[in-house]
Amino acid sequence: MLKAFAELSTPLVADACVRLGVAVRVAPVGARAVVAGARVAGRVLPVRHYGSVDVFLEAYAEARDGDVLVIDNGGRTDEACVGDLAVLEARAAGVAGIVVWGLHRDTPELVEIGLPVFSYGALPLGPVRLDDREPEAPLSVKFGPHPVGAGDVVFADADGVLFVPADRLAEVLEAAGAIARTERAQAGRIASGDTLRRQTAFDEYLERRAADPSYTFRQHLRRVGGAIEE
Missing domain, CATH: 3.50.30.40 (Ribonuclease E inhibitor RraA/RraA-like)
Known part of the structure; x- marks a missing residue:
């Protein structure tokens, strides 16, 4: 374990x-x-x-x-x-x-x-x-x-x-491992100058949220394949 x-x-x-x-x-x-x-x-x-x-x-x-x-x-x-x-x-x-x-x-x-x-x-x-x-x-x-x-x-x-x-x-362990791999990749890209906002298409998220206030950042992360909140 x-x-x-x-x-x-x-x-x-x-x-x-x-x-x-x-x-x-x-x-x-x-x-x-x-x-x-x-x-x-x-x-x-x-x-x-x-x-x-x-x-x-x-x-x-x-x-x-x-x-x-x-x-x-x-x-x-x-x-x-x-x-x-x-x-x-x-x-x-x-x-x-x-x-x-x-x-x-x-x-x-x-x-x-x-x-x-x-x-x-x-x-x-x-x-x-x-x-x-x-x-x-x-x-x-x-x-x-x-x-x-x-x-x-x-x-x-x-x-x-x-x-x-x-x-x-x-x-649970399988999902935790997948999240860890995604986060490590994201961290490496940030260190190389690729900001988290760019990785998560944050401007696109803001546009979609403006059009649809029910659209959450968690939904957006799942759509784009990011891992921050869960």
């Missing part, structure tokens, strides 16, 4: 979802990699945190190589729910990375471990609560407003985190 993502980015995947009509489930703004430049992509291994690391250990027992642990801690900012030992155990279980709707701690140790971890920040304090568990917790979680489960794939990089249904993955 990460190999397929290597030449892509979360903006390209998001644009591909828009183009294909796939619901775009983007994590709330603010998710950042503990190690700058880290990237991860893989099947979602969902877990809901209740105040104890036992939920992580249970999840690791079900992990497949390359899974990404997605932790629902409700976006809490009063506790860090994952630290160095949980991350070390994740690596030992073959987990490719961790994405947390919440906070982490043990930042220097996580940097040394090097496993991609995305969270909303660091806090010294771990959980001091222990909540009752719901029976469906291992099957699905929430990440911001979005339901996420084992039937999803997660992508994370410097631009953020998003989720794609596994059964649409192949077509």
Whole structure:
């Protein structure tokens, strides 16, 4: 999965979802990699945190190589729910990375471990609560407003985190690759002096829009074969 993502980015995947009509489930703004430049992509291994690391250990027992642990801690900012030992155990279980709707701690140790971890920040304090568990917790979680489960794939990089249904993955990656190729070609032409306005026949677009106010730039890009917005 990460190999397929290597030449892509979360903006390209998001644009591909828009183009294909796939619901775009983007994590709330603010998710950042503990190690700058880290990237991860893989099947979602969902877990809901209740105040104890036992939920992580249970999840690791079900992990497949390359899974990404997605932790629902409700976006809490009063506790860090994952630290160095949980991350070390994740690596030992073959987990490719961790994405947390919440906070982490043990930042220097996580940097040394090097496993991609995305969270909303660091806090010294771990959980001091222990909540009752719901029976469906291992099957699905929430990440911001979005339901996420084992039937999803997660992508994370410097631009953020998003989720794609596994059964649409192949077509989303194919579309993202096509958009990437078009954008790279456009960027090369701009560098050579061929402006984006000329490439996209922008004057023609303005003329058509004047005649037909319902004509959108997105429609125009699709007609001329450009890729900017999606």
